[in-house]
Amino acid sequence: MITPARLPFIAAALICAGAASAQTWPERQITITVVTAAGGSPDTVGRMIAAKLTERLGKPVVVEINAAGAGIAGTLGVVRSQPDGHNMVILTGGTPSQQALRPKQPYDLTTDLAMVTTLCAYPMVVSVSPKSPIKDFKDLIARAKANPGKLTYSMNAIGSLHHLLGEWINIEAGIDMQGIPYRGSPPAFMDVSSGRVDLMIDTGTFSFGQIAQGQLRALAQSAPGKYALAPDVPAVSDTLPGVNMMSWLGFAMAKNTPRPVIDRLNTEVRAILEMDDIKNRLAEMGNVPMPSSPDEMLGRIKTELAQWKKIIDAKGIKAE
Amino acid sequence: MSMLSDLALGLSVALTPANLLFCLIGALLGTLIGVLPGVGPVATIAMLLPITYTLSPTGALIMLSGIYYGAQYGGSTTAILVNIPGETSSVVTCLDGHPMARQGRAGPALAIAAIGSFFAGCVATLVIVLVSGPLVALAQAFGPAEYFALMVLGLVLTIVLARGSPLKAVAMILTGLLLSLVGTDVHTGAERLTFGLPLLQGGLDFVPLAMGVFGLSEIVSNLEKGEGAKGEMIAAHITGLMPTWEDIKASAPAILRGTALGSALGVLPGASSMIASFASYTLEKKLAADPSRFGKGAIEGVAGPESANNAGAQVSFIPMLTLGIPSNSVMALMIGAMMIQGIQPGPMIIAKQPELFWGLIASMWIGNAMLVIINLPLIGIWVRLLNIPYGLLFPAILLLCAIGVYSMNNEPGEVLLTAGAGVFGYFLLKLRCEPAPLLLGFVLGAMMEENLRRAMLLSRGDPMIFFSNPLSAVLLGASVLLILITVFPSVKSGREKLVED
Incomplete structure (x- = not known):
C-alpha cells in the first residue's frame, strides 16, 4: 500500500531508477513518431536528425509514421509510452493551434508531454x-x-x-x-x-x-x-506591427522522462543542428535551425496557445 | 529535331550501366511490394529516401520511379490471383481478373495485364515527351467546379460498373459516400461519425477498407464453400499461361482505348488513375457486344483498366516534373527526393537539368520493357501459387494483409478496422451487393464534397458556377445523359412487365 510515510521512499526509488536509466540510456532503439504523412517536412527532417542521432548515441534511432486519426493516435501513443526516453514525437507549429481549437483532445500538450528541444523553424x-x-x-x-x-x-x-x-x-x-x-x-x-x-x-x-x-x-x-x-x-x-508567427518542428517525450535523458538529447540535437550538411539541407527546405531548451520550447507553446486562442475567440472559429 | 536529340540524350543517360541497374532494382522492388497486399509504394519510397541521398540524383529518381510503376504491375497480380486490391487503381482489375483466375485463366489475365501496361507505359512516355505543355494547361483548367463535375460523372459511371441490380449499386455508392464522411471535416473542423475515437479522426483509410471488403470477405466465403477444408485449389485446372489469339484480338482495342483515357486523365491531381481505370471498364462494358460477360471473366475488363491505370500513373509525372506539383503522394515523395539532392522541381528543371529530366523519361520506357521481361516468365510461378492448398494459402494471405496494414501507420487499430471491414464485406456478399461501387463512392465522395463546398465558397453560394463554365457544364450534362440512358431501359422493361400483368 502507498501510505504517506512511504512516499519519500518511493520517490527516492523513482529518482534512482531515473538516474540509472539516464546513465545506461539509450538501452535500445529510439523511435521517433511522425504524425503527418510520409514525405512531409516532419518526416524529412526527422529522418535527417535520426541518422545523425544513430551515429552519436550508438543505438538505432528510427522514424515511424503514424498519421492515423489526424495524428492524435500517434501523439497519444507517445504520451502513454514508458517515460524511459525511447519514444519521441515530433510536434509542429500546428500542434498548439490544434490544441487551441480542440481543448477536448485526449491529452494536454502543456502537461502530458516533456519537451526536449525545438529543431527548426520557418x-x-x-x-x-x-x-x-x-x-x-x-x-x-x-x-x-x-x-x-x-x-x-x-x-x-x-x-x-x-x-x-x-x-x-x-x-x-x-x-x-x-x-x-x-x-x-x-x-x-x-x-x-x-x-x-x-x-x-x-x-x-x-x-x-x-x-x-x-x-x-x-x-x-x-x-x-x-x-x-x-x-x-x-x-x-x-x-501590421505585432503580426508574426513561425512554424517549427520539435521533439517531445512522455512526461516524467528523466531530466538527464532529456538534457543529453538536447545537447546532441544542438550539436547536430550546428553541422553544415544539416544546415544546408534545412535551408533548401526554407528552414533555419532553432535549438532551444526544454523550458523555452514549453514557453513557446504556451505563448502560442494563448495567441491562437485570442484569434480563435475574436473570429468565433469553431470546430463544429 | 530537338525532340529526337532530347530523347537521345535521355537514352544515353538511362542506358549507363549504373542507371540500368537502378532501374532494374526499382522495377524488381516495385513488383515485389506491389504483389504484397497493403505494402505500397508510398511506404517503400519513404523508407528509401534517406538512402537516395548517397546516389546520383538521376539514379535515385530512376530507382524511385521504377518502384512506383513496378508496384502498379505487381498490384494487379494480387488483384487477379487473390482478389485483393492493394491500390485504388486495382479495384477494377479484381472485377474480371479474379473470375478469370477462378476459371483457370490466371495466366492469360496476368499476361494481358502486363502487355496492356507495357503498351500504355510506352505511349505514356511519348505523351510526356510530346504534349506535357498542353496537358498542364488542361490540369490548370480544372478548378473546384470542374472537379466536382468530374466526380459526379465518375459516380454515375460507377453505377454502370455493377453486375446485377442498379438499385443495389446506388445503395452501395451511397454507403461509400457515407463512409467517406467519417473523420474531421476540412471545411469546418467538425468531427463526423468518429464516435470520439481518436483513430477515426483522420477518416477511414482506403487500404484497410478495400482489403477487408474485397480480400477478407472473399477468404471467408471460400472457406464457407468448403474450399479450405477439402484443401481444394482455387483453380482446379489451368488452361494455358499465355493469352490466345482470340484473347489478344479482344484486348487490343480495349488496350488502345484504356491508354488514351489514362493519358488524358492521368494529368489531373487526385484519384485520376483510378477514375481512368474504371472509366475504361465502363467504356468496354458499354461497347461490348455482350455486356453480361463482364464480371465473369471478360478479358477486355482486365486489359482496358490495366492499360488506363498504367498510362495514368506515368502521365502523373507531368505536373510533378513541369510544375513541381505532386498529383499524388508518391509524387510528393519524389519531390522530397529531388529536394534532398538540392534540385528544385518546377518549370526550370528541363532547362537546368536536361540529362535528369530526359534520362528519367527514357528510363521509364526501359523500365516498362524490363517489367514485361521480368513478369512474363514469372507468370508461371504466380499461377502455381494458386495450386497451393487453400488451407495453407489463406493464413499466409491473412498474415500478409495484417502486416501490410500495420506497416502503413504502425497502428494496431487499423488492423482491427480491416477485420471489421472484412465482416462488413462478408455481409455485402451475402446480400449480393457489389463492393466495387462502395469503394469508388468512398474515394470519389470525399473529393466530390470537398470540391463542391470549395466551389460554393468561391462563388459565394451561387450554384450557377457549375453551369456557367463550359467544362463543368459538359461533364454534368454527360452525367445526366448517362443516368437517363441507364434508367430508361429499366423503366421501359418495368412498364412492359406491368402491361403483361
Whole structure:
C-alpha cells in the first residue's frame, strides 16, 4: 500500500531508477513518431536528425509514421509510452493551434508531454500568382478594403497556421478576406496560379521553392523581422506591427522522462543542428535551425496557445 | 529535331550501366511490394529516401520511379490471383481478373495485364515527351467546379460498373459516400461519425477498407464453400499461361482505348488513375457486344483498366516534373527526393537539368520493357501459387494483409478496422451487393464534397458556377445523359412487365 510515510521512499526509488536509466540510456532503439504523412517536412527532417542521432548515441534511432486519426493516435501513443526516453514525437507549429481549437483532445500538450528541444523553424508566406494585379502587401490590404468580402486566400484546414495568419491579418488590417480550405498545398497552388483564388497563405517550405521558380510572387512573410533565407521579402509586421508567427518542428517525450535523458538529447540535437550538411539541407527546405531548451520550447507553446486562442475567440472559429 | 536529340540524350543517360541497374532494382522492388497486399509504394519510397541521398540524383529518381510503376504491375497480380486490391487503381482489375483466375485463366489475365501496361507505359512516355505543355494547361483548367463535375460523372459511371441490380449499386455508392464522411471535416473542423475515437479522426483509410471488403470477405466465403477444408485449389485446372489469339484480338482495342483515357486523365491531381481505370471498364462494358460477360471473366475488363491505370500513373509525372506539383503522394515523395539532392522541381528543371529530366523519361520506357521481361516468365510461378492448398494459402494471405496494414501507420487499430471491414464485406456478399461501387463512392465522395463546398465558397453560394463554365457544364450534362440512358431501359422493361400483368 502507498501510505504517506512511504512516499519519500518511493520517490527516492523513482529518482534512482531515473538516474540509472539516464546513465545506461539509450538501452535500445529510439523511435521517433511522425504524425503527418510520409514525405512531409516532419518526416524529412526527422529522418535527417535520426541518422545523425544513430551515429552519436550508438543505438538505432528510427522514424515511424503514424498519421492515423489526424495524428492524435500517434501523439497519444507517445504520451502513454514508458517515460524511459525511447519514444519521441515530433510536434509542429500546428500542434498548439490544434490544441487551441480542440481543448477536448485526449491529452494536454502543456502537461502530458516533456519537451526536449525545438529543431527548426520557418515563416508562413503570403504570395500571389505572378499574373496577379496585386502589387504588394499594402496594395493587398487596400484592395481588400475597397472590395469587402471579395478577396479569397487559400489555406489548410480550419485552425491551421495558414488560417490563423489569414484571420490575424484580417483583424489587424480591418479587412474581411475569405479563407478557402484545401487538403495540402498542391491543389491550393493550382487554384491560385490559375487565378481562381486571389492569394496563397502557405508554409515557407512550400512557398519559397515556388517563388524561386517564378511560379509565385511573394507579398510578405510572417517572421518577426527580416527572414535570413528570404531577405528581400518584406515582413507582415512591417505593415501590421505585432503580426508574426513561425512554424517549427520539435521533439517531445512522455512526461516524467528523466531530466538527464532529456538534457543529453538536447545537447546532441544542438550539436547536430550546428553541422553544415544539416544546415544546408534545412535551408533548401526554407528552414533555419532553432535549438532551444526544454523550458523555452514549453514557453513557446504556451505563448502560442494563448495567441491562437485570442484569434480563435475574436473570429468565433469553431470546430463544429 | 530537338525532340529526337532530347530523347537521345535521355537514352544515353538511362542506358549507363549504373542507371540500368537502378532501374532494374526499382522495377524488381516495385513488383515485389506491389504483389504484397497493403505494402505500397508510398511506404517503400519513404523508407528509401534517406538512402537516395548517397546516389546520383538521376539514379535515385530512376530507382524511385521504377518502384512506383513496378508496384502498379505487381498490384494487379494480387488483384487477379487473390482478389485483393492493394491500390485504388486495382479495384477494377479484381472485377474480371479474379473470375478469370477462378476459371483457370490466371495466366492469360496476368499476361494481358502486363502487355496492356507495357503498351500504355510506352505511349505514356511519348505523351510526356510530346504534349506535357498542353496537358498542364488542361490540369490548370480544372478548378473546384470542374472537379466536382468530374466526380459526379465518375459516380454515375460507377453505377454502370455493377453486375446485377442498379438499385443495389446506388445503395452501395451511397454507403461509400457515407463512409467517406467519417473523420474531421476540412471545411469546418467538425468531427463526423468518429464516435470520439481518436483513430477515426483522420477518416477511414482506403487500404484497410478495400482489403477487408474485397480480400477478407472473399477468404471467408471460400472457406464457407468448403474450399479450405477439402484443401481444394482455387483453380482446379489451368488452361494455358499465355493469352490466345482470340484473347489478344479482344484486348487490343480495349488496350488502345484504356491508354488514351489514362493519358488524358492521368494529368489531373487526385484519384485520376483510378477514375481512368474504371472509366475504361465502363467504356468496354458499354461497347461490348455482350455486356453480361463482364464480371465473369471478360478479358477486355482486365486489359482496358490495366492499360488506363498504367498510362495514368506515368502521365502523373507531368505536373510533378513541369510544375513541381505532386498529383499524388508518391509524387510528393519524389519531390522530397529531388529536394534532398538540392534540385528544385518546377518549370526550370528541363532547362537546368536536361540529362535528369530526359534520362528519367527514357528510363521509364526501359523500365516498362524490363517489367514485361521480368513478369512474363514469372507468370508461371504466380499461377502455381494458386495450386497451393487453400488451407495453407489463406493464413499466409491473412498474415500478409495484417502486416501490410500495420506497416502503413504502425497502428494496431487499423488492423482491427480491416477485420471489421472484412465482416462488413462478408455481409455485402451475402446480400449480393457489389463492393466495387462502395469503394469508388468512398474515394470519389470525399473529393466530390470537398470540391463542391470549395466551389460554393468561391462563388459565394451561387450554384450557377457549375453551369456557367463550359467544362463543368459538359461533364454534368454527360452525367445526366448517362443516368437517363441507364434508367430508361429499366423503366421501359418495368412498364412492359406491368402491361403483361
